[in-house]
Amino acid sequence: MKALLVNPWIEDFAAYDFWLKPLGLLYVAAYLEKLGFELHLIDLMNRHDEVLKRFVNVPKDKFYGTGKFPYVEVEKPDVLKFVPRKYKRYGAPEEYFYYRLKQIGKVDIVFVTSTLTYWYPGYWDTIAFLKEFYGEDVPIVFGGFYVRNLPSHAKKTRVHIFPSNDLNRLPRLLEEVLNVRINNTPIDWFLLPPKYELYNKLGYLVFITTIGCPFKCSYCIAHRIWNGIRFKPYELVLYEIEKYVKMFNVKDIVFFDDAILVNSKRHFKLILKELVKKGYSKYRFHLPNGIHAKLIDEEIAELMKELNFKTIKLGYETAGELQIKTGGKVVDKDLVKAARILRKVGFTEKEVSAYIMVNIPGQTVKDVKDAIKFCKEEGIGFSINEYTPIVGTDDWIDLINGGRLTGREDPILLNNTVLPFWWKYGMDEDTIQYLKMHARKVKEGGSYD
Ligand code: SF4
Structure with missing residues (x-):
């Protein structure tokens, strides 16, 4: 077939x-x-x-x-x-x-x-x-x-x-x-390598070494899609990386896990140590998916530095009380600790930056500006993401229960670019543009006000 x-x-x-x-x-x-x-x-x-x-x-x-x-x-x-x-x-x-x-x-x-x-x-x-x-x-x-x-x-x-x-x-x-008979013997598909052989050429390789996330952030659906977290045995991760890097001759290797640092002693650290041993420092590694600041320790930071990590995104999202209200995955002191550890091993703002989310339900302009100020003062780079209510998340359920969404919206209207143009319960387009401009100015050395 x-x-x-x-x-x-x-x-x-x-x-x-x-x-x-x-x-x-x-x-x-x-x-x-x-x-x-x-x-x-x-x-x-x-x-x-x-x-x-x-x-x-x-x-x-x-x-x-x-x-x-x-x-x-x-x-x-x-x-x-x-x-x-x-x-x-x-x-x-x-x-x-x-x-x-x-x-x-x-x-x-x-x-x-x-x-x-x-x-x-x-x-x-x-x-x-x-x-x-x-x-x-x-x-x-x-x-x-x-x-x-x-x-x-x-x-x-x-x-x-x-x-x-x-x-x-x-x-x-x-x-x-x-209308044919298909073998239905269960297969543990997560243990299979993703079938990259079907490409003729790639510019980079993306892997996931875990599925799921043990945290339960109110704006995120990951913990509802997967039941808990599952780890791919590190030997299989290494096998996939070695096989496909050789096959496609790429320089950039990207990990797209939701929670790669969980249980790192028995997972991510083992992967990093083996990659160091096998001479992978000549490649460039990237973590674009907002890793958990509170799970970074010196050993991980040193291994990442040795392995030439070029992109380390920290999930920060917001200042203020929403840090706890949305699930408490990170608070200010976690970010400070992570940033200091990463700086100590030689990473700079060029490689390390925090995601700040704008327009989370209940978030104020002050929360966003405080988050920007906090990152700048701690010497952490930052990038602004716009919030979108994902169907099925705790936030979305609360918005429905509070009458702020009907649940019948065309999915296209929940696009984070579109939301500020019509949704009267969040920030409007002018406010979002103002905050983006403010972020740019602060990055360039302007004032926080
Ligand atoms: S935002 Fe990150 S930490 Fe929170 S539930 Fe989603 S994947 Fe997990």
Whole structure:
């Protein structure tokens, strides 16, 4: 049986390739291979694809393999007409998609993945393109975070949806869809290497060494998707890194875990120590996913320095009482301690910075300005993220219960770029722009007021 896996387009007002790889889809590929499928991949978001440059000018890498996606302007969905910004489809052009589909030829089944819920127009357009190419003959299975989080909405695509993160439920769906017997012996899919072999070229490699998170932040869905936290045995992590770094000859290695520092003595430290031993200091490592400041110790910091970590993002989010109210994953003193440890081993603002989230429900302008001031005074770099209420989080449930959201909003309206234009219970667009400007000024040495 021949299967095609597709990483769909992103449609939004802005998007940037900050080490985005469809890891879930690559695990599905590894799983399908075990079931005996012949596999093909079209990643519409792989800026480093060898064939892509024949079809479009791909912006050069900005730093460490990251960069801007090629894009075309597309019509704004009606529900976004009031937003005074251009709406774009990011990723490979249609001509590339068509060329690759022709090249791959007839397949028995197509799998399309998804991530952020408010990017659904890009997923829907990808599915529409596939339907136009294959007609109704080839079944399409649609999975990923958007489908899991909003299954009823995803059903509107009229394809087969897979709203689960347990791949061992796939054989049953495949039997129904393909009308064949599929081996349903459970497979521990997380122990499989993500199927990077399906790419012809990559600009960086992304890995997850754990799934889940033991913390329970009110704005985050990670702890609701996965039950607790699970660790991939460190030997397997090392095997994957060695195998794929050699195969793709990349310089940048990215860990995208939600909670990589948990139980570090028996997990992350072992990985780092082995990487040091194996001479991986000549590569560049990145932790873009907001690590836990309170779990950093001197040994981790020294190992990361030895291994040439270039990006260490600390999850800070806000100053003020919301630190505790949203779950208490970090308080000021944790950040100070982490920053001092990291500085002591030689890291600077260039490598280490904290995420500050703007527009958390109940957050004041003062909370954000205090967070900026705090980082600046402690010599920690910072970057501003805009909050979005994710369906199913504690925050979202509170907003519904408090009458501040109805729960029936079009998912696209919860895009953090769009929210300040219509949501009267949060910060408006002018306030957000003011805070971003304030952050820029403070970074450049301006005053805190
Ligand atoms: S924000 Fe981070 S620490 Fe909090 S639940 Fe999500 S992944 Fe865990």
